[in-house]
Amino acid sequence: MELNHKQKNALDFIVRYLREHDRPPTLREVGKAIGVSSTNGVRYLIDALISKGYLSRSPSLSRGISLTDKTMRQHGSLRMVPLVGRVAAGSPLLAEENLEGQIAVDPTLIGRSETFALRVKGESMRDAGIMDGDILFARPQSSAQKGDIVIALLDNEATVKYFRPEGNRICLQPANPKFAPIFVEKKSPDFRILGKVIGLMRKM
Template sequence: MPRELTQRQQEIYNFIARAIRKKGYPPTIREIMDQFEIASTNGVRTTLAALEKKGHIKRRPMLSRGIELTEQVERDVPNVSTADVRQVPVLGRVAAGQPILAIENADETVAVDASFLSSGDVFALLVEGDSMVNVGILDGDYVLARHQTTANQGEIIVAIIDGEATVKRYYVDGDGVQLIAENESYSPIVVEPDQEFRIAGKIVSLMRRF
């Protein structure tokens, strides 16, 4: 029989369970970190270990999305009520490949379970391309991004280069800004000094329609 959870453990369990019900697959450790603003992967792993010990989940350590609900609690996956749904504006398309023209006028919205969203102003973009497949961002997905103009090393961002948008990992070194794909077929994008560059947002989640 699964044991009772603390409030924080319950919140993270609900997030995992809703992701599995809505998307068909669990969140990664990094996605849990971003959702709950946890400072380190160890903090997430400690909570996952507690959920596993208490009989709520099973983990497959070699997989980035290796969290499964146990049979005892699968039937108790929380449903998403209409009160938990938020309409997020879709601001256009974004490249997971070479940058494409960014459109920043919302002409549609997508309904998103509010538990998937962190605090702040969030927008959605339709992904085109396969440069981020290694982190589960596929062609045709919607990425959800929080509006912000700064980012930490290694975070996945929406970058605007000379008016064109792309989703990549963000790094800064002595040579300036580099945008790194999660697909070995793509070379890093090095932002040249004469290019206009800005960060439009940080990726906090994604949606996939079947």
């Protein structure tokens, strides 16, 4: 009942393909992945996996392979009970400007406070581990402490920077030597702090 190397390989590929595509592979795709040139070779292999209880098949159906309970258990189907509850509605201000949808987040990430999310554009905070395309979570507030990473509205553009007050002006400092700091008057009407960054999420 043991699987040999090639069978294990094939099963691995099928499981992985399913996860990545939400769709089973074809015989030819399996063959290509594990180095078997004829569809019949693959068929043979898969028949073995079926008879050993790792797979099942709907005959004549395209992409008809499916995983058995046994396989799902071994590869640990961890789909758990969904947690019901709403998390962190965006602030109305940003909801209007930048509405991309709602994102659910674990409360351990952002606590109980009101929160909004923003997608990062550009590389200016790279050295703080904030990359282009990342999603930031921020707590809305109109002031900040020295050293906070803030989301600021500057000339109708949201920007993410370190917050460094200096006398009666403010230095918005990037975390990337290729970018220059921005200085604004504290009382400038074109400048406003929207919130303080408290978390980050990235899809890779």
